[in-house]
Amino acid sequence: MSDPRWWGWGAAGERRPVGPAALAMLAERAGAAEPSPPVALEDVELRPPAELPDALAAAVGTGNVLDGPENRLRHAAGMSYPDLVRLRTGRVEDAPDAVVVPPDPEAVAALLEVCGRERVAVVPFGGGTSVVGGVDPVRDGFERLISLDLSRLRSVSVDSRSQTARLGPGLTGPQAERALGESGMTLGHFPQSFERATIGGFAATRSAGQASTGYGRFDELVTSVRLAAPAGELRTIETPHSAAGPALRQLVLGSEGVLGVITDVTARVRPLPEQRRYEAWIASDFATGADVVRRLVQEEAAPDVVRLSDAEETRVSLALSGTEGVARRALDSYLRLRRRADGCVLIAGWEGEREAVSRRRTLAARILRAGDAVALGARPGRSWYRARFEGPYLRDELLDLGFIVETLETAHTWTRLEELYAAVGGALRAALEGQGTPPLVFCHLSHAYRDGASLYFTYLARRRPGEEIEQWRAAKRAACEAIVGAGGTITHHHAVGRDHAPYMNAEIGELGLESLRAVKQRLDPAGIMNPGKLLG
């Protein structure tokens, strides 16, 4: 994508207007919001950049150190709600002193060596799509900080026989898919951030995509990594598996830039699917629908994509989807006719050879029907597929209109999933109602496993003008505490960054944290790598 907007997701000028019916629904449910368009680029003031050591430019080449204000601004934040608020309002707290764009892995190694010696903090930057503050320029005592932009590391090498590909960390989702497509292959990794997020980011954050139930999460696809750390290079062996001690690859995956920079990723790929078949079903309620998903997985009949919206998400997404014509009216009357006002849409998608898709669909359909789900056909499935990357565009519009829109996710075993669902939803509603901004809170279940699933919550409320961050913080804290209280994970696939770091102790305990800090101390003795993230 060329020239994306600096304060949000889409290309500059690109719009996805919210329709009148949706606006009416929002006004009725969340109240009248005060619009908040973004400030102009010229109106954003950045602190003057600190001077960087000459050795730095020498390590990567002078032309590869960019310190103009727009470049600095474009690397000053990720895509979390507080990040976007800071950008849109021009209240950018800090920005990197420069953006460094190394031309190859060797330059990365040379750069880290210099930065370690000179005590320059380094924030690795892929697509800049972190929604947890993962690329925020947190100085943590360092006087100088650079954003290490990996966009030039885009090598691709495919081994068709072994169905693996070695990929540069700077490739975005579409760039990687285009290159793999030339060999007839695909990663099958499609998170909502696909259009801008990168291979290195997928690996550093343990990304999961919409089709990860079928293709596997990114951490399951990766067979080998190369990490440039200030202390040297870490490289894992390129074999399908090894029992030679703890899996070092698993220490790099999810390391979020605090140990070093991922400079190479070898991942399993597979042939491009001959067919993609997506369809929608409707379950009678969320608990029944969740039980059907559980049976699909446990009976080895899960589609490649399976996601179940709760009743509220079903209603809201119908209203927001813009398909206010025939499809929506048909669905509406269908739901009324069947007395499924609390009906929950379930999207099921299969990808692969035609014959396999058909065989697997038959298997799944039997279980879906046995679980009282009703087929809505391929048309709404296709709509979902076409709109699957739309969320962040829509968020820009809703932010313009003056709403807070935020998502968060967690996971648990089937046995405790309902408890977690109730706790997080309740906490979000209470936290936002308590601030006088009654929210819409909705959820979908996705990423289903034999032993459990993830829950993905979205909430939407009127923003509190001038107190957006405080409003967000109160809701975030309430949700995180509810998750921890219910024994769920603080993140199934959004990673830790700044926002979840306070909850790492609940997740892995003090000794767990100290074990990771011991590794960091060895790989990054000066502590320059992505300060303030992950390990607190």
Next chain:
Amino acid sequence: MSDPRWWGWGAAGERRPVGPAALAMLAERAGAAEPSPPVALEDVELRPPAELPDALAAAVGTGNVLDGPENRLRHAAGMSYPDLVRLRTGRVEDAPDAVVVPPDPEAVAALLEVCGRERVAVVPFGGGTSVVGGVDPVRDGFERLISLDLSRLRSVSVDSRSQTARLGPGLTGPQAERALGESGMTLGHFPQSFERATIGGFAATRSAGQASTGYGRFDELVTSVRLAAPAGELRTIETPHSAAGPALRQLVLGSEGVLGVITDVTARVRPLPEQRRYEAWIASDFATGADVVRRLVQEEAAPDVVRLSDAEETRVSLALSGTEGVARRALDSYLRLRRRADGCVLIAGWEGEREAVSRRRTLAARILRAGDAVALGARPGRSWYRARFEGPYLRDELLDLGFIVETLETAHTWTRLEELYAAVGGALRAALEGQGTPPLVFCHLSHAYRDGASLYFTYLARRRPGEEIEQWRAAKRAACEAIVGAGGTITHHHAVGRDHAPYMNAEIGELGLESLRAVKQRLDPAGIMNPGKLLG
């Protein structure tokens, strides 16, 4: 199993005599060996035990510290070839000063605290089936060393809805399966060591079982672990997945007792299969057969068990299997008739619901036939299934007869598998021929992945009386160097222990090793945990 023999695998007195045809084949191929029956228990001399601090017995209870010679001897070695040679010849180099059998996880924690303070080395001991020296009492400078026998930690708690079970580390394979069977569940984890190996050992060594292509390797089944380390307890969250940083669970899996003691394992389980269907096929040669296995996996049609013997293993296992009657003669003439003298037996096994087994078998059979494989039917499949844990019993017999028998394994991508196969086989043949003991070297491919597979080598030769260890060491070194040279992993599922520790640098590099050592330093500051293993 009650009262197993102290110098080998089976129960005392249990025999699996090698038949006359097999003996003739061995004599012809390997030459006449000089029998070497084990010495009597009374003839084994152990060094006198060092005195242990009183605080140790106080931590676990006086009755739980066993220091009689038989107990010490039974914890003085694992089941590697050099271990068995040392036991059988009575040349036991060292033995633990005592065997400590803690009654619960709290006693383990108390014990480690004492041992850390008093500088007593601790060797965790599950089933004692390590084939890489993993339970050998290596003192590495410590004057006192205990074997920490986990056999009393056998708790079981099943969550049928989430299909997980929390299991004590001391449960052997059969004990775990019996307990799970009461809830209608199974782990589906069947390594050759199943009868004696334990849950804790499976986790600590990243065990893979014969059906791991279908059920998943043990490290894929584990969702959560608890580790008692001298510095405290490490515990991972019980959710199906988390993206909260590097996977700490993956740091504990494969840690081989050097970081602490695994006191609890939560693993995915699944319903007991309604049907088990095993059958044999014959591929025209190893390369063609390997290619069929690759297609089975890449086309998502792999059986739950799939293993392809090379031509030599096909011949030798027919000769050694003892099925010298009808079945073998029929197969022999079949092979001649079809001109498949180089034919390679492929075992395919499916487990699950009758309908699923039938459906999946049809899919696989189509690919097998397209790859020129010929079905031999269910009878030889069932024989393989019945005999699947027989290897170690047979080894005892062959050792009695005066042969060296040893196995080793590795893995690589499909693209480099043939190179690895040739390199390792060639190295083993050269190393053993060079010592005047021409070997039989054979191999099977198992544990197939989309991107590659493991190779499991067995070799068999006349032992060099009095120089058994040197003979073994020369072959081991040659094989390991060939593996490293071909870029394969030093172990796919036998773990590292003592024997593979020198090759960890080739596997994960110096910085990788130092990262793991940094974690060890934090969890085990006195370095008492399993000295001399894994990290060298």
